[in-house]
Amino acid sequence: MTIDELVLLLKASQATGLTTLQELILRSSWEGKTYTNIASEAHYGEERVKKIAAHLWQVLSNFYKEPIHKSNFRQTLENHPFSEAHQQLIKEFNRAATAISLEFPTGPVSLNSRFYIPRPPIEELAYAEMAEPGSVICIKAPKKMGKSSLILRLLAHANKQGFRTVTLDFQQADKAVFASLDKFLRWFCANVSRELQLEPKLNDYWDEDMGSKVSCSIYFQKYLLSALSSPLVLVLNEVDWVFEYQEITGELLPLVRSWHEQAKRVEIWQKLRLVLVYSTEILVPLKLTQSPFNIGLTINLPLFTKEQVQDLAQRHGLDWTDGKDADSLMAMVGGNPYLVRLALYHLVGKGGLKGDLGQLLQQAPTEAGIYNQCLRQYLLALRDEPELGDAFYEVINSTNYVKLEPRLAYKLQSIGLINLEGDRSTPACELYRLYFRQYLTKSEHFNNIHVERLRQENQQFLFLSSLDELTQLGNRRYLESYLQIEWQNSAIQNTPMSMILCDIDYFKIYNKTYGRAAGDECLRQIANTICNCVKHSLSNSSFSSSKNMNHSTGSAFVSSQRGDFRDESSRVLVARYGGEEFAILAQIDVTAAMDIAEHIREQVKVLEIKCEYPSIGGLPAAVLTVSLGVASVIPARETEPATLVNAAEEALYQAKRKGRDRVVV
The missing domain is CATH 1.10.10 (Arc Repressor Mutant, subunit A)
Incomplete structure (x- = not known):
């Protein structure tokens, strides 16, 4: 045993x-x-x-x-x-547990989920490498292969060891950030500072004569690492996004490599533990001595084995011990973790414990199948990039392997459509071959109505993907898109735009003290309070009191679930900015924004969410409070929306620094 x-x-x-x-x-x-x-x-x-x-x-x-x-x-x-009796006992337990803990496979598998399948010895190797001074871990796998779930566990392990952790997702960086190496490295350093809750002091360490790379290294060595008493695990997620900018990639990657090498002779650099996460190969030519991808621990996340598929099936309450059902499913989707989990979810969640696997597999490559939504996303992506679509068409219609141009092969591999061994490309699974043969063969005669229907359905999917599941507000992705549009509108109309950033004081300690369930409920309560405050202000404040309120009824979902409120003269969005932070974006002046912020601060205290932290003295109050930063500007076409965001973040930082439970503009 x-x-x-x-x-x-x-x-x-x-x-x-x-x-x-x-x-x-x-x-x-x-x-x-x-x-x-x-x-x-x-x-x-x-x-x-x-x-x-x-x-x-x-x-x-x-x-x-x-x-x-x-x-x-x-x-x-x-x-x-x-014994068999023990196995039967566990089967019954899994059946009962699955009935109340079934999870739709989206995003990383949570730390307390029963559906995370370890892939030994990957986790233990990563934990051991992370403990090494100055270590580098490179995690490479196509999308939906479990990178985010592994990172979640690496970060949890690091926190358990008393390490500090920071995750930077390059996908979240504005396009303007990549305009130059200097701008990119300043953004990089500022974001690491913010995640560590340190005041950004770029100007104190940046020297134009020494150059951006040296300035960045000095900033890390003399300021960030020196301020920490424990090692820092820095996760660089979606590194592929940087690959699109050859000038930056060619400088950033050797810089990262140099930090690892400095750890061998400079003690303070031993505090830094780097984790690089990416989906595809880099095409920018680098010398072997400059690349960070050939040092430290390299992890290529493998597909699930048959035994792991059987294990996951058992955790869903299914008896696949004879291996036949596992073989049937893997013949269609291979060992792709996402595709396997989606099948098991539907077999249990929609078909009961005696779900019809045969019918599921028969429908899989059709529009009636459970994979239709994700297959449609791929189809639209391939049709938007005809060169990529033609390359994949060649792969799925070959009886053997195909040699593709490296740039196209790497891109198809990164999104998970092909397996790549050396220069040999084959379909990632039979599902993709069967589905795309039906549609890519018709690409030149594709019915315009069918294409438009797919695009409309895709828009609905993107709309739903912009929602924060916990609070039912818009997420940061939606906020950024919304800001870009409203910034241009305000610039044209010459009207002020304001941003309010709201942070729940000491929330991480609240979450740790009272538990995740209480923390989630707290976030929902405060999100609802913020929305109510915004609605109240729109109805009663000076900028709308003389008008007959007419909230948008074109989509009940938009007005009631995504925090998007409108009247004739103002547009206001409430979104979850990240973690315990919320953002309010409005076409209002600074006075109105301050009124809203102060109203939110007062109403959150009215909730009387008790917080007792014996280890912390000088709390703002005996109940949970919020700190708010307010920024306002009249946008100009030549300026970037980031100026407003940065100003709001600085105001929030000052509110927290001055004692929390306050509004700072």
Whole structure:
């Protein structure tokens, strides 16, 4: 019996299951760790750990009808067979658990999800490498292969070790950021500073004569790393986006490599642990001694094996132990984690435990199938880039492999449509071959009405993807698109635009103290309060009191669920800016914006969400509060919207620095 089997067995057999601490004690004791080590890692008192452990040994002794204690724990149970009765018990447990914990496969698999499938030894290798001073981890895989889920676990492990963590997603950078190396590196440093909650001091360290790269290195060495007492894990996500800008790529990657090499001789650089995440090969020519991709630990996320597909099926409450159903599914979708999970979700969520796999596979490559939405996205992308579509058409209609131009092959591989071995391209799975043969063969005679229908459906999908699931507000992606449009409108009309950034004070500590469920409910309450304050202000403030309010009714979803409010003279958007931050964007002047911000601050306190943090003195209040930063400007066509965002972020920073629970303009 393995420790994983034992943990599952106890979860299934004990009425109260296992707590997180109980599971940690079991796994750590299996590894031979002392109670002192376990207590230190779990941040609990040693006496409490010993007390809980004693209870566990008693439970195991009763279960197996023989004495079990810490010293013989592993030796005794490793030799116990994992019987058919045990397997049946776990199957029943999985069926019951799946009924209440089924998750639609979208985004990273959460840390507490039962549906995360480890791919040994990847996780352990990554944890070990991250512990090394000055380490570099490169994670490469096509989209929807589990990169985000792995990163989530790397960050959780790093936090558990007491490391600081920062994640930068280059996909979120404005196009203007890539205008020059200097602008890009300043954006890079400013964002790392902000994530570390340090005041950006670029001008104190930037020297035009020394150049951007040297200035950036000095900023990290003399300011950022020096300010930290523990190592920093810096995740650079979606590095592929930088590949599109050869001038920046050719300078950034050697710079990252140099930081790793400096760690060998300069102690402070040993604090920096880099994680580079990307989907495709780089086409910018670099010397081997300049690339960061040939140092440290390189992880190529593999497809699921048959055993892993069977494991995931079991976690969904399905009995696929004979392997036939796993073989059938993999013959269609291979071991693609997303495609496998989507199939299992529909078999259980929509078809019950006796879901019809045969019908699912028969419909899979058609518009009636469960994969229609994601296949349609691919189809539209290929039709928007005819050169890419022609290349993929060649691959799916070949009886062997195809040699494509590297640029096209890498792009098709990065989005997950082909497998690439050397210069040989083959379809990633049979599903793609069957589906795209129906449509790419008709590309020159494609019906315009059909194309328009696909585009309309795609727009609806993009609309839904702009929603923050928890708060039902627009997400940051929608906010950025909205800002670009409204900035131009305000520039044409010569009207003021204001942004309010709202941050929940000490929310991370609240989340840790009261739990994630309480934190989520808190975010929903405050999101609703902000929307109500905005509606109230639109109805009663000076800039709209004389007008007959006429909220947009063209889409109930827009007005009630995405925080998009309108009247004849003003347009206001409430969005989730990220984490515990919200943004309000409005075509109003600074006075009106200040009124809204102050109203929000007061009404959040009226909620009386209690927060008691004994470890923190000088809290703004005994209830949860918010800090708000306000910025206002009359846009000009030659200026960028980032000027407004940066000013609002600086105002928010000042509000927090001055004691929180206040509004700063």
